[in-house]
Amino acid sequence: MPSKTAKPDRPNQTPRSVVFVVYPDITLLDLVGPLQVFSHAEDPATQDKGYACQVVSVSGGMIGTNTVLSIPTQPASSLQGHPIHTLIVVGGQGAIPGMRDTQLVAAVRDMAKGAGRVASVCSGALVLAASGLLDGRRAVTHWDDCARLAETFPKVRVELDPIFIQDGQVWTSAGITAGIDMALAIVSEDLGRAAALKIARAMVAQMVRSGGQSQYSPALTRQLRDGAGRFESLHLWISDNLDAPLTVEALAAEAGMSARNFARSYAKSLGTTPAKAVEAMRVERAQELLETSSRSAKQIATLCGFRSEDRMRRAFLRGLGVSPTDYRQRFRAEVTSGGAGSA
Template sequence: MTSKTAKLASCPTHARLVVFVVYPNIVLLDLVGPLQVFSHAPDLETGRNGYDCVVVSVDGGSVGTNTIVSIPTVSAASIADRDIHTLVVVGGDGAIPGMKDPKLVATVTALTARAQRTCSVCSGALVLAATGALDGRRVVTHWDDCRMLADEFPRVQVEMDPIFIKDGSIWTSAGITAGIDMALAIVAEDLGRASSFSVARSMVVQMVRSGGQSQFSPALGRQLRDRAGQFEALHVWMVDNLHLPLSVETLADQMNMGARNFARVYANVMGITPAKAVEAMRVEKAQHALETTERSIKQIAASFGFKTEDRMRRAFLRLLNVSPSDYRQNFHLP
């Protein structure tokens, strides 16, 4: 256990200071998503809010975002005498010039040295990497910035897929709304899962996602591969009919194509066979049912075409590396 991790584990139950670092042209949601989580996370043991939040910039004052809204901030120097529990470097288009701004990099470096936990949201990883704090660390950022992060900072171990990664006292998240997932996971670590679920419910967040989940939703992944929309109508029909035996012949009939030709064209466009696409959709729907309903695993398996619990279990292990029962235990929202 590192010294910072030990400090986190022994942190008293009074409000923990969360410092958000902003600079010109941030993405507004990169800030306000995690800010909303920390601002309303209850410490169920004390009955008070678990965090005290402050937004800082290099010199203080109003900072512009990528919207019409500007953010009031205090200077980083104004909190020099306060202990920082969690530091969050916000992302946005301003991160690209920001990672080369000596004053911003020096400010974030000094704040990181005082923080028990340091985080970045989206492209905020570029600014944080410029301080050297990410050297040798596994990190993630928005998929569109992963190449730049790897090229600019070759000592950083960039991963493209996860929605967030925790490496010791360093947390990094993928694009925009993934910052909410990271913040909820931090609340769960600090205050317990009940507190995290309470915030998620109040924000009408569908679920508390683990960092290992992909920043590419299955539906988005299908759309990215099928850019011409050749199979868009078919995919809608498949999702609505997963209880049916969706053979290649059945899918081909929906496309008015021969089975052999359909299988070949589908695999070329989508990168997977029709059978694997059906299995992925069934797992996706079963995940949602496990998260949000009290239906038994047997009922869910039957509803989405798995036929048996064992077939559903094998599909979950293949695609998610977790059993349906373990998935429900980790992600079910009571």
């Protein structure tokens, strides 16, 4: 089992071995997203490939996914005696029968003994938990599987919100694209932040996100609640005019409704008041700017329509339970001079 403190070694300066464990009915993107990250990664010191990737299953051969594609794999036994830098268990609907598959669980447990780091993508955490590798550790999985993970494996300290969690040398991630975030964070730990940023740019991915950020998207939540798309164009307009005085009257006029009817209809559809929705969108935009730009808090407050730093601070405390300053310190990406986010 990997150490809680020691970082994975790289024997003889060879590329770091990353082994993906799959089984029938995995989610294909759970595999290929992180696989693409590690395949892109270069060691900045040598410009050589940073990782050598392999995909294994219990018996090897072609393994079906949740798409029309099957993937070729090596048998897990072929790695016996070979050091593994990072072992990653992929997720998918097959993880539920997989956590009950004694051969798969035993194979994961055996490979983990020689691995410097162990990780899971999405519901792959169920297989890790079945192997005992998450006992006593903080862990996360896709929000739809968090209850199952907690109930089936009570020794695991399940957290519902983060996109990924690192507990010592064991990493777990939430659903699908969070596996890419986790992989980028692993690259950053191994090869440095510049190497991770280079991959993110190449993949046209969002800037490397910290694991403490939420796996729940406020924008997606709005879309789900507004299933018929009644206020979709209004939300786009709000997003383009956050620095304007967005009163209920102004929103109602844009929606082509009376203020009273608009406020009632909006609250019924979205489960929140227009004022709270506007504040949430302003906080979301401010989060993005705090993470990716070098603008001052005062500038960001003005751009997002808060009118003052104090108003923005109170909105952050209400919505996130943290101040803008603390948020920036925790999640801010490195901003280079002249970058896209610079003032």
